[in-house]
Amino acid sequence: MCLFVAVALFTAFSAAAAPRIKIKAATEMDPADPSYFLPADLFDAKGNRLGVAPGVPAAVPMPTQSLPLEGLRKSEVLVYQSPATRAYFERGGVRSDLNVTLWQRFLARYRFPFRIIRDLKDPALAAGNVLVLPSDVALSDAERQQIRSFAALGGSIIATWQLGTRDPQGKWVGFDFMESLLSVRVTGFTGLVDDERYIHPYGDTPVTHSIPAGSRMWTDLLPAWSPLMIRSARPVAGMRTWGHRPTRDTGSDVMSISAHGRSRVVYFGWPERTWMSADARYHDGLLYDSVSWALRLPSVSVAAWPYPYRSAFVSTTYMADVFNANDIPFGKLQLSKGLKGSYYVLGFEIDKSHAALTQLAAMGHEISYEGDEFESFAGQPAAQQTTRLNTMRAATAAAKIPISAHPGFNPPADGSDQITRQVVSEQPIDYMVTWVEAVDGCIPQFQTSTAGSAPRQHPLVLIPRLLPGVEERLDEISESEAVAENHDLVNDLNRMGCVAVARYANQSLLTPDAQSQTLDSYTRNRSTMWGATGSEISRWWVERGELKATLSGDPTAPTLSVTIPGGGLSNEAVIWLNLPRREAKVSLSGPQQVRTVYSEDGLVAGLLVRDLKSGNYQWQVNFVGDAEK
Incomplete structure (x- = not known):
């Protein structure tokens, strides 16, 4: 994180840190006509842009002379309030000063040097400074040229939502200016689907490193203020469902960065109006990293995954039946793909699985816990859950099952709750696989709220499972469709910097070809995706945390x-x-x-x-x- 701003991130939320500015009522912030800003005839019924051109606009050539590092000490942020935009907002019954006010509050809160400007001939528009264009929808030709000239000098641009899509009279002129300046291609807008409202930052980018990858940033569904979907060469955040699923085939990116010549560009696809309901822990972090990067301030962060990987893949197999010789071929298949699997076993009649599990462990696969029997833990009292965990561990020990030295716990049918996480943290168990509700982001987190008295040497690691089991999808779609869906989801998790936990039943009903093809979702990404067991993932996260x-x-x-x-x-x-x-x-x-x-x-x-x-x-x-x- 950048350490050259006086106030630390996530600790300066007091009102005293920012000017006391009155926020207008909602009726003064929303136009009466939901299509006032964005013409409806540009998009289909699902919000996809009609006739969108392929690819991403080529960057405008810019000078290559370097900027002196000494300029870092005196660079500042300039927030532009366009007179044309202000007039257009007010004709629609909307107060445009909200956009500037929210930036002013943020920059003051974190002590960034900034000024509000209303004239692009201001001498402060010099190389090394940052120009914020807050939903400047309407711009004159002169304003567009002045903005381009500033970028060509080496100035950085932070732009939000629609930029220069209308002229000073309010006539629609299109996306050409913003697309060429920001190196993005507008592909649609959000807001038509109830679950299409969660912005997810991608992992380990220059402008998202303060926030865990996949953190859910909830946004209001405001018809007039729908975020824009884009394509770009360097996306850094996307619109996803609560369960981290991409929302549309045309692409779900909503934020990007680019660097051309000496200029840096950050684009936010959502307007300031949506900041009103944003979770400040995440949204301020995203703004903070972006402003710091645009100002060229050095910052440091520990990568989420071991080098050279940007994501991770775990192949897990749960116990749906007794383990026997029928499970050995899948164990060999995983090894042929460069993977060691994580197997989770029940204590019920576990002695019948001893031979197969011993053979799988000898291959290098991890053997860990699933429970005492195939019954959900969710909703049961803490004492009952603890008894079940103790029974599970005693049964596997009595049967001499080769449990990993760093075991995990993967509850039956994802049946767990907060009490489960608490009681598991009191056991000699290193990690727990959880369904999406237990972890906000798409990377592991630590379980810190324990009810136990025995101190742990290391915190319990929670590994989120975001992928549906391919076999479990066969009730709704065909095997080939389930395999294709799995491939697309693994690709997307890799792109976001997440952990992809694949789920298989032992003695699976999937055909051998389907089993192989689902594992190929990993092999196609193996240059950037770390194939690891749950134990290896948990040990890495403990080390990384320290x-x-x-x-x-x-x-x-x-x-x-x-x-x-x-x-x-x-x-x-x-x-x-x-x-x-x-x-x-x-x-x-x-x-x-x-x-x-x-x-x-x-x-x-x-x-x-x-x-x-x-x-x-x-x-x-x-x-x-x-x-x-």
């Missing part, structure tokens, strides 16, 4: 401090560092050398720290080179 990285001091040459957990790191952890200049190289002055990698777009440097022993380290960071091309 790995700390902070920046301090002068933003042009900051000090990087890193804490490596006791016992070191079992996987290659990467610490991402946002670069103040594209394609700059990082030079570290300190007692220990570390390997450095760079993102393809040249915006981020990664420090690989697996080989460092446990302890505290400090380096002086210098940024060398400044191609920015």
